[in-house]
Amino acid sequence: MRRAFTAALLELAERDRRILLLTADLGxxxxxxxxxxxxxxxxxxxxxxxxxVGMATGLAEAGFLPYTYSxxxxxxxxxxxxxxxxxxxxxxxxxxxxVGGGFEYGPNGLSHFGLEDVSAMRTQPGITIVAPADRxxxxxxxxxxxxxxxxxxxRLGKGDRATVxxxxxRFELGRAxxxxxGTQALIIAMGPIALEAVAAMExxxxxxxxxxxxxxxxxNPAPLEDLTRALSHFPVAxxxxxxxxxxGLGSLVCEAVAEGGLRCRVAxxxxxxxxxxxxxxxxxxxxLYGIGKDAVMETVVRALRxxx
Amino acid sequence: MExxxxxxxxxxxxxxLLACGVMRSSIIAPQPEAGxxxxxxxxxxxxxxxxxxxxxxxQAKTANVGHIGSALSxxxxxxALFGGVLRxxxxxxxxxxxxxxxxxxxxxxxxxxxxxxxxxxEAQLASYCADGSLLGVHPEHTxxxxxxxxxxxxxxxxxxxxxxxAARLQGSPRRVFVLLSDGECNExxxxxxxxxxxxxxxxxxxxxxxxxxxxxxxSTGEVLNLEPLAQRWQAxxxxxxxxxxxxxLALKHTIENLDTAAAAPxxxxxxxxxxxxxxxxxxxxxxxxxxxxxxxxxxxxxxxxETW
Numbered sequence: 001m002r003r004a005f006t007a008a009l010l011e012l013a014e015r016d017r018r019i020l021l022l023t024a025d026l027g028x029x030x031x032x033x034x035x036x037x038x039x040x041x042x043x044x045x046x047x048x049x050x051x052x053v054g055m056a057t058g059l060a061e062a063g064f065l066p067y068t069y070s071x072x073x074x075x076x077x078x079x080x081x082x083x084x085x086x087x088x089x090x091x092x093x094x095x096x097x098x099v100g101g102g103f104e105y106g107p108n109g110l111s112h113f114g115l116e117d118v119s120a121m122r123t124q125p126g127i128t129i130v131a132p133a134d135r136x137x138x139x140x141x142x143x144x145x146x147x148x149x150x151x152x153x154x155r156l157g158k159g160d161r162a163t164v165x166x167x168x169x170r171f172e173l174g175r176a177x178x179x180x181x182g183t184q185a186l187i188i189a190m191g192p193i194a195l196e197a198v199a200a201m202e203x204x205x206x207x208x209x210x211x212x213x214x215x216x217x218x219x220n221p222a223p224l225e226d227l228t229r230a231l232s233h234f235p236v237a238x239x240x241x242x243x244x245x246x247x248g249l250g251s252l253v254c255e256a257v258a259e260g261g262l263r264c265r266v267a268x269x270x271x272x273x274x275x276x277x278x279x280x281x282x283x284x285x286x287x288l289y290g291i292g293k294d295a296v297m298e299t300v301v302r303a304l305r306x307x308x
Numbered sequence: 309m310e311x312x313x314x315x316x317x318x319x320x321x322x323x324x325l326l327a328c329g330v331m332r333s334s335i336i337a338p339q340p341e342a343g344x345x346x347x348x349x350x351x352x353x354x355x356x357x358x359x360x361x362x363x364x365x366x367q368a369k370t371a372n373v374g375h376i377g378s379a380l381s382x383x384x385x386x387x388a389l390f391g392g393v394l395r396x397x398x399x400x401x402x403x404x405x406x407x408x409x410x411x412x413x414x415x416x417x418x419x420x421x422x423x424x425x426x427x428x429x430e431a432q433l434a435s436y437c438a439d440g441s442l443l444g445v446h447p448e449h450t451x452x453x454x455x456x457x458x459x460x461x462x463x464x465x466x467x468x469x470x471x472x473x474a475a476r477l478q479g480s481p482r483r484v485f486v487l488l489s490d491g492e493c494n495e496x497x498x499x500x501x502x503x504x505x506x507x508x509x510x511x512x513x514x515x516x517x518x519x520x521x522x523x524x525x526x527s528t529g530e531v532l533n534l535e536p537l538a539q540r541w542q543a544x545x546x547x548x549x550x551x552x553x554x555x556x557l558a559l560k561h562t563i564e565n566l567d568t569a570a571a572a573p574x575x576x577x578x579x580x581x582x583x584x585x586x587x588x589x590x591x592x593x594x595x596x597x598x599x600x601x602x603x604x605x606x607x608x609x610x611x612x613x614e615t616w
Binding site for chain 2: 020040041043045046048050051053054055056057058059060061062063064066081082085086089090
């Protein structure tokens, strides 16, 4: 997804001279194509995320479209107040790019995990939040949102290889994409963990449990119409996110159910505890913290049992 | 209420001031001679430190709020900037100089200068801190004359560095002036921006530090020693000038003679007195917070003296 970002941004930058790329010293083997093509529009600001977002605000005020780039927690949490008092307060088109939500930087430890970036941004009504599920969707999302007048947070996966089968890069701002047509349970996923959700749907189908998977790639504006319509047809919904359970996709779905007066029961697969310090691969950590395929399957089965 | 406060700059401000003559004279010259309102045409030479102090005191008294000490210590700095240094072409002119009041809590001095320069009306000024006013304790960019909202310390220099970089990229002659507090030099983000601006030789950027020696809960010497402040900025690669911050002519002379084509950003370390001009406020931390009694207001005004 990172390279898809660079490629899409290169295309846009050829067309629009306002586009600048700022990085807080990250992007090795990712951002070089942009740096080499547009050296005068590329700034490594150093390990200084607050200044990066503050400067992006000053640049946007003068008419530029600055993209700031770092690993998700550094991109969002360190300069959180600058995002709030900068592009959000001033309603300026700064694009915050945070790479590697969830456990994608597995061996690097909690400091590098993006577990609350979406909830942090979702508390701010003034910023669009886009969390694509794979590189094709990331490309589509970047190309469809670059001209938005306000700030955008892009939560991009680190990996570039895996794609969600059947998604085919579909993306509409404020809409959700649907895969499958099962009627027993609705699985709702955000970001690259959607791969696990789809794998769980397929494995459940083999066991005779037919589900639908919905992929939510815009957290703000939330796809409330799509969610409400879908949720009203299912007795059970299971949310899946590589993120803490509070404030992200699971919370959004609970809000939709409660505010829509729906009868659907929601179970959330997300990270519920502070990681204890074990490191490991992304797969290992996703299993350990209950957001991998098996956990999704178990959660669906348990939730169905509860409503039976 | 918003209609009153968000009215764009009135190009016909002399008439406006004549219409507001009585109220205006009560602020600037409590007992003007009959017919004296005719003198109150807005010109740069009306923006004097003494007039700013009188307006500040009246705003603070009318709204019954504090933050007086900081607004008084910057009076000469703001007078120098708005009394001829800043190229304040109409809002919307891309080449207009930018001014960032990074120490947003001195907003009363900014409003006073804008009023004296004819950019704010009497009615706007009188609305300070009232329900629905755009003139708050800290400046908001919703006011057309304010480019950047501030209030949270440590934001202004990053905004300014971005604005100065934008000017360079756009080939614009505009300069960027950022007025910081000394306490604000506690903020790491200030030094992040200082490093960036020096590295990129942003010579259109001028930082002025109001070294009044007070911060919110003690003197700067007691809380977190900043000295030797000028040498620190010098060590960060800035063209540094240390000056008496109450010498308006010296300030103007220094700023006007800065080499904005030089290879470094500029900083003016302006030594000031907190609460300058009002004996019982000078160097007293309480005047970061306290409003004035009627008697204190009368005494303060009499100490400042009459403008005309």
